[in-house]
Amino acid sequence: MASLMSDTAAHSDALGYSFSKSIPNPTSHSSGPRQHSFYPYTDNGGSTLGITGSTFAILAGDTRSTSGYNINTRHAPKVFRIGADDPSSRIVLSVVGFAADGNALKERLDTIVKMYRYQHGKAMSVKACAQRLSTILYSKRFFPYYVHAILGGMDEDGKGALYSYDPVGSYEREQCRAAGAAASLIMPFLDNQVNYKNQHVPGSGEGHALQQRQVTDLSQDTVQGLVRDAFTSAVERHIEVGDGLQMMIITKEGVQEIFEPLKRD
Amino acid sequence: MNHFPQAWGRPRDDIYGPYDSSHLHSSLPQSHTQSPAVTGTSVLGVKFKDGVVIAADNLASYGSLARFTDVKRLRTFAGTSVIGFGGDVSDMQYLDRLLQSLDIRENYSSHGHSLNAKNLHTYLAKIFYKRRSDFNPLWNNVLVAGLDDEGKPFLSQADLLGTTFSAPTLATGFGAHLAQPLLRRLVPHDEGSVKDVTREMAIDAVKECMKVLFYRDARSSDRYSIAVVTKEGEIEMKEDEKLEGQSWAFADMIRGYGTQVN
Numbered sequence: 001m002a003s004l005m006s007d008t009a010a011h012s013d014a015l016g017y018s019f020s021k022s023i024p025n026p027t028s029h030s031s032g033p034r035q036h037s038f039y040p041y042t043d044n045g046g047s048t049l050g051i052t053g054s055t056f057a058i059l060a061g062d063t064r065s066t067s068g069y070n071i072n073t074r075h076a077p078k079v080f081r082i083g084a085d086d087p088s089s090r091i092v093l094s095v096v097g098f099a100a101d102g103n104a105l106k107e108r109l110d111t112i113v114k115m116y117r118y119q120h121g122k123a124m125s126v127k128a129c130a131q132r133l134s135t136i137l138y139s140k141r142f143f144p145y146y147v148h149a150i151l152g153g154m155d156e157d158g159k160g161a162l163y164s165y166d167p168v169g170s171y172e173r174e175q176c177r178a179a180g181a182a183a184s185l186i187m188p189f190l191d192n193q194v195n196y197k198n199q200h201v202p203g204s205g206e207g208h209a210l211q212q213r214q215v216t217d218l219s220q221d222t223v224q225g226l227v228r229d230a231f232t233s234a235v236e237r238h239i240e241v242g243d244g245l246q247m248m249i250i251t252k253e254g255v256q257e258i259f260e261p262l263k264r265d
Numbered sequence: 266m267n268h269f270p271q272a273w274g275r276p277r278d279d280i281y282g283p284y285d286s287s288h289l290h291s292s293l294p295q296s297h298t299q300s301p302a303v304t305g306t307s308v309l310g311v312k313f314k315d316g317v318v319i320a321a322d323n324l325a326s327y328g329s330l331a332r333f334t335d336v337k338r339l340r341t342f343a344g345t346s347v348i349g350f351g352g353d354v355s356d357m358q359y360l361d362r363l364l365q366s367l368d369i370r371e372n373y374s375s376h377g378h379s380l381n382a383k384n385l386h387t388y389l390a391k392i393f394y395k396r397r398s399d400f401n402p403l404w405n406n407v408l409v410a411g412l413d414d415e416g417k418p419f420l421s422q423a424d425l426l427g428t429t430f431s432a433p434t435l436a437t438g439f440g441a442h443l444a445q446p447l448l449r450r451l452v453p454h455d456e457g458s459v460k461d462v463t464r465e466m467a468i469d470a471v472k473e474c475m476k477v478l479f480y481r482d483a484r485s486s487d488r489y490s491i492a493v494v495t496k497e498g499e500i501e502m503k504e505d506e507k508l509e510g511q512s513w514a515f516a517d518m519i520r521g522y523g524t525q526v527n
């Protein structure tokens with residue numbers, strides 16, 4: 001095609017149409033040596049995690065904020081209640097990545113959920129909120145919010161709901177998800193302990209005859225234990241994770257927030 | 266009709282004239298500040314039980330040149346908050362003018378309550394975030410000291426990317442490496458330790474850190490400003506302090522200092 005174009009360009013004078021003249025040459029106007037240029041993102045570290053059960057959802061995150069090897073603060077929560085002025089609200093958002101974008105995203109979703117409440121006289125469902133969050137993220141497809149978001153809540157059937165997102169808004173409802181700096185450390189642990197991946201029924205056979213261990217419904221205490229274990233382990237192996245653990249436990253009764261210490265080294 | 270499908274449907278030059286491509290590369294793209302010019306170095310801040318101490322030296326550097334040696338980098342707002350600016354000095358002056366006009370507008374309005382340090386910090390952070398999103402950043406690192414909505418001591422940081430965080434002790438720039446570890450000794454249990462920190466402890470720690478910074482930060486000076494904001498809502502600002510009790514005894518152990526040869 002390119003050769004075809006240059007071929008016609010040679011003929012364009014004879015043809016009486018404008019071709020190559022309309023295509024600017026990108027190298028023709030470079031403005032000399034370009035030095036340090038502004039990069040609008042940074043990584044503030046930290047990790048988040050969400051797990052659902054049949055009657056609850058738990059969203060958790062550590063509270064450390066970093067810049068490179070520096071600790072900005074030991075207490076910067078990244079799990080937020082959305083539309084919290086309405087006591088019937090059961091929506092929680094966690095954001096990890098670039099904290100300034102995370103805050104901007106949280107504020108935007110919070111405003112939208114509040115406006116929905118005022119305009120429709122009822123609380124927004126998590127399903128609707130999840131779709132809206134995807135739309136918000138995609139609306140900045142070409143200058144993204146540099147965050148991995150996890151949205152938690154209670155669905156229409158009273159079951160725990162969890163939605164995870166990539167920075168440009170592609171999303172999925174899941175049982176559990178880890179995000180952020182230590183996601184690669186926590187997620188395999190969750191696969192094994194929540195979805196029982198690579199666990200088999202003892203003595204059920206050899207090779208393909210081996211049976212997967214049946215996935216069961218986890219209790220809230222078990223899940224809280226898993227969250228704690230996931231973070232204490234991540235703290236040992238990742239320098240950007242630590243200081244404090246924030247847990248939001250969402251049930252039909254309400255949203256409970258718990259802070260616990262983590263190692264500060 | 267001709268035998269060049271690429272030409273079909275294109276406006277003919279003999280009817281519409283040749284395509285005017287001048288707008289495609291007539292001017293350079295609009296450029297914004299991509300690096301700071303005249304800069305201030307670290308700002309330090311410490312919370313204590315009834316207020317906040319904040320300090321910054323009085324130097325504005327142009328690269329490695331100590332260009333302006335009497336620049337006040339602590340600015341007050343509404344007589345209740347103090348902002349310490351690090352980074353570009355012209356952006357600091359722009360923000361100071363912006364905040365001055367905001368304060369005047371707020372004083373003329375009739376709602377009768379004033380903006381506290383927390384409100385001010387939110388406002389500044391939103392400006393920084395807006396400007397970075399426009400790819401036209403204000404090249405600063407600021408600490409905001411004052412009181413929050415409940416009248417408790419407030420100390421928070423905001424930077425050119427719109428990143429914000431708060432802690433009982435904060436330091437920008439070089440201070441984040443050199444001063445912050447020293448300041449954190451004051452508050453071993455973070456927010457829980459603030460009640461045990463007195464005004465004198467906070468001031469002494471900040472002065473000690475200004476000294477350490479002067480020893481090791483090549484872009485610092487021994488003239489500095491220090492301000493104390495208290496719960497009573499008063500600001501005690503000193504803008505022409507000099508470092509006291511310097512000891513260069515360590516220097517004669519180091520080759521290159523003083524009169525020694527080799």
